[in-house]
Amino acid sequence: MAEPTRVRRRSNNRGGSRAQRASANIKQLPWRNLENPFPPIDILTADQIEDIHNASLTILEDIGLEILSDEAADLMKEHGADISSDKRHVKFDRNLIAEKLKLAPSEFTLHARNPAHNVHIGGKSVAFCSVSSAPNSSDVDGGRRPGNQVDFRNFLRLGQSLNIIHLFGGYPVEPIDIHPSIRHLECSYDFSVMSDKVFYTYALGRERLADDIEMTRIARGVSHEQIDQQPSIYSTINSNSPLKFDGPMLNGILDMARRNQAIILTPFTLAGAMAPVTLAGALAQQNAEALAGIALAQMARPGAPVVYGGFTSNVDMRSGAPAFGTPEYTKAAFASGQLARRHNVPYRSSAVNASNAADAQSAYETEMALWGAVMGGSQLIKHAAGWLEGGLCASFEKLILDVEMLQMMAETFAPIEVNDDTLGLDSIREAGPGGHFFGTAHTQERYETAFYAPMVSDWQNFESWQNAGSLSATARANTIFKQLLKDYEEPAIDEAIKEELAAYVAKRKEEGGAPTDF
């Protein structure tokens, strides 16, 4: 399960010389909750947003959804939805959707076991998640391999160590070497012990959700009542686009909402494949599916914390392969933000790409998606560090490259100070025409903290860079992630809580874990 010996040795090392070296070598911004100061882009007019919204209500009224949960169907019927006799199809009146949407909160806080790592979702806040759910992982040294527990744990160590990563967006890589019946137990234990940031649960059956919520409660050291008051874990609900929700997803909405835990309703509307080839049509379908999920959550518990997920992108029409960080993706991210603001709920987007390597393509596609998210007003940005191949691979080097991009965005959020001190007329007078500023008092007082200090970027001149081995940014990222892993230290945890977590895992393993026949 854990790696107790190794972990204990490292814990004893806290504050030691190795940690001091690492902090000197690798530049990081301090942990902070970010606020986006920029007004979002309205790429559509208010009328166009209403046209899309109304089209989605027509979809819900006239076409309806396929649903694979009797319990969800019964609850929907109880609240006035039109359920088919076999309970497999539902149609929603537009007034029912409007009534339930009003109950959703506009913002909420996700509580971490370390309260300093609580994350606010909504308003002007911006939270960055690490990559999640990749079936493969890779680094330059070892190449690409199927997801496994060693890599899973290393991504957890990095996610804990890197301050710009606010929370985990799921399992960074799927540890497929752990049997599915107990995988969630192992992973939630690792999340709880190796990290003190908010983590994630998958809607893959009711037992898993119950286990993960309970382990989150134990890790936080709070009562059942308290965790029901404080969202502390979250899950994404993907519809099976078009217009279908499977049983685990519907029951996931019910079980998470009833415990007041957060759900992100994210239709996977790839234009041209699972949604219309036109952005307007794909957005209408995305909106219909997301609103149906949000309405169900509010039926299960009025006021349940929900997030509007936008993931509309396009496919390569030659191969059917999904594409990310494209112009269409970026525009859909702007428009999705407008829809979420219309609904007055937080908005989740992603910083994603479809590159097969941590190269220039992976960087420019990620930047396009990141700016789409930021200027779309997204408050929760998933897959923001480490995603490659349209999500099929979690890359250690890409994680570091992305952390640099996220830190740069965070610094771009910081205001420009304008006052007599910063206008610095005295220093301009001191330097004078043709002079220089290196030596002025104004510069000397500020130069160590004046500018963002990069983690990966290399600004040496060409000759120095060449003499240092002509390393690409990806090669430098390789060195950095290995250094961070060397210097990782397990965050403080009450030993009694650790034992309680271990005991819970042992008991549930004895019981056989969770069913795997879903």
Next chain:
Amino acid sequence: MAEPTRVRRRSNNRGGSRAQRASANIKQLPWRNLENPFPPIDILTADQIEDIHNASLTILEDIGLEILSDEAADLMKEHGADISSDKRHVKFDRNLIAEKLKLAPSEFTLHARNPAHNVHIGGKSVAFCSVSSAPNSSDVDGGRRPGNQVDFRNFLRLGQSLNIIHLFGGYPVEPIDIHPSIRHLECSYDFSVMSDKVFYTYALGRERLADDIEMTRIARGVSHEQIDQQPSIYSTINSNSPLKFDGPMLNGILDMARRNQAIILTPFTLAGAMAPVTLAGALAQQNAEALAGIALAQMARPGAPVVYGGFTSNVDMRSGAPAFGTPEYTKAAFASGQLARRHNVPYRSSAVNASNAADAQSAYETEMALWGAVMGGSQLIKHAAGWLEGGLCASFEKLILDVEMLQMMAETFAPIEVNDDTLGLDSIREAGPGGHFFGTAHTQERYETAFYAPMVSDWQNFESWQNAGSLSATARANTIFKQLLKDYEEPAIDEAIKEELAAYVAKRKEEGGAPTDF
């Protein structure tokens, strides 16, 4: 001078099978004048902008500038500026600056020899320039080398072939194998013959400017009167920050303005080196220097076309090396746009980076700078394709990577259409819950043109990509630029004009070219 045999052979190939192959292989957007639909970001309040502007006026009134041109000094004095007895220092009253600034036009058109390639500067327009003025060039095959005519010409061929490059921003790479006395003659000839887009002249002495303006006139086949009515060539005026203008730059303002040709006033205000370490101070100094240049242009000719150039960035405080595409750079790009809009003149920014290789760093820094320019409302974006190493190298692979980024931005500017057709409710009904959209009529009618088709990005799955050689985006860019060079065709030109240009070059060479002792 030219390569007549080679060029003629290629001209004969127009419409042949090779050109057809190339157009099928390499995806390009058609030439079009772009409009930025997004409202710019106001990172500063109106009061903060006035504080910066007022600080810059105080600089001009109290500290003043060093100037190295008697003719400019005399003209400034004539218009009421305070000139020192040795004519080497000037101070401007704030009312004089305000009065001259009012004369500058808010927009204008640069006329190319092919009118289809005219470029509008100002308003909502966005024009992308290729890299310019790099002393070195590089590609993956040949490595890095000093600038030379072969590479210069290849960058011209690529700049002509790539539709997203609206105009040349200068010599893409400096052909230092041509003697400086005749270099401008050779280069203007190549610009005029190998391309039909707007090109550029350097303020390196009056003879060069006169030659380049005359060759532009000949290339366009217009009268002296007409070119004096129609800006057709442009130049950047860099102050020697802080607060100094050398003779060639001041005389360049005079000579360009008097002929109604366009000048971009771009102070090189690197915070911490040539400007205060604080962004507010660097922006105040940038604004002071730019306004002084704009005022002089309006003294030389009221209504002369000018552009406000913002290039404020920071340096690496450990090495003094300039950095680009940093958070500070991006924020300065936003703020500079606000200053330019306050002055009601067009705004020039850049899409730049400080990477030593065409790698992930080069891509994310360029994207940060590009988004800074776009969201700063810049209408003229220099160095947007091919720049590396903070401008010390023009890279063939980076040129192609940048073209992909520029095309993606151009497509992001295109509106989302919302109407009954694009909402596509019939296709959603046709696909139905759990269905798929590939086969619907709605998809079939649109799939070939629905999405941006990338030039460099590879969206194959990992296995296909690996089987194709695991090529990075940079490696693919290498193939693309070589294919484009193979398929390059010289644009149509009247043979009489070509002969007149050649005769002008021959005559001026006989006269010894331009002085090189500036």
